[in-house]
Amino acid sequence: MRSGLTLGEAAARLERVSDTPRLDAELLLAHSLGVERDRLLLDGVRDGGADFAALVERRAGGEPLAYLTGSRHFWTVEIKVGPGVLIPRPDSETLLDAAAAHFRGTAGPRRVLDLGTGPGSLLLAALDEWPRASGVGVDASEVALGYARANAEALGMADRAAFAIGDWGAGLVERFDLILCNPPYIAEGDAEVARDVAAHEPHEALYAGESGLDDYRRIVPQLAGLLGEAGLAVLEIGHSQAESVAKLLEAAGFSPVLHRDLAGRARALSITG
Structure with missing residues (x-):
């Protein structure tokens, strides 16, 4: 046979x-x-x-394709992934588009912070975009950080990218030129989540309470103490969350700008220092 x-x-x-x-x-x-x-x-x-x-x-x-092949292309880099780590998606490149537009015509950011770094996707893509930059990726998952360190090594960026276990920006005293953040933002019980995603990717990297806003409520108050003068912070959002997350940012004294993905959906909000 x-x-x-x-x-x-x-x-x-x-x-x-x-x-x-x-x-x-x-x-x-x-x-x-x-x-x-x-x-x-x-x-x-x-x-x-x-x-x-x-x-x-x-x-x-139902196993995700990227888990089977062991990697996913993201921005200009190849990111190794596997069970226990969030798979980077093209929608998240909206954050890098926003950053590239902000820093166009300048030397670019020197210090980058990636909150909820997962396998290092946003940080390592940013460091590839700006070769003189260095940065820090923070995550609550040791599994994810293991992938992030391996990706930095494979991409020749281990000397420019540091990774640390943490609770978003809590305890960080440095100010950064660029902050990138793709937090969990799916509401518990959301029926629109693809079955393979819900079944295989880490729930702690996907879900954020009944409204999907729990982690934004923790992150937004930290941004003023982390963002450097003339710096940029970009947060990924769910396509229906622009108004609710913008209100959180406005209450913290920021004037958020909306960025849409290639499909025209609300995908990120940015603020400046």
Whole structure:
């Protein structure tokens, strides 16, 4: 009995769990063969063996693609991820777009703080964008920080990126030129969360109380003591949270600016020092 699958068979198998079944199948086949997707396509490879079939079955069962391949491309860097750590998403690049626009025409930020760094995604992308910068990533998860340190090492940034266990910005006394933050902002019981996300990614990195605002209420009061003069802080938000998070920022004395993602949805709020 044949143990492998063709790309077409794999894509058909993944239609129930993915909006991009053919792409998922190609990425899994490339990963199983240890090659890049473009090489697979150029060589015309159209099927794989037992390893590929096993990966397809795990994806069909709901495991996130990035956990199966072990990494996700984000901004200009490749971020290693796995169970217990939040997978970086293209929507979060909105924060970096906002930062790049703010610092355009300048030398850029020298010190960067990433609150809730996860596998280091935002901090390491920022350090790649501004090679003279250094920074700190804070997270409450030792698992996430393990990935973050490994990513910094793999990207040659271990001497520029420090990571620390912490409760958002509590205890930090330094002021930063750029603060990036992607906190949990999903309301408990939100039925719109994708099943594979809810089932596999760490709940503490996703959910923030009944309204999804619990962590903003803790972070916003800390920002005035962390943001340097003429610095920028950018917070990711859920697409329906612009008004509620803006009110928290305004109550703290800031004038937030809204940033939208590529789909036109509210995705981030920024403030200046």
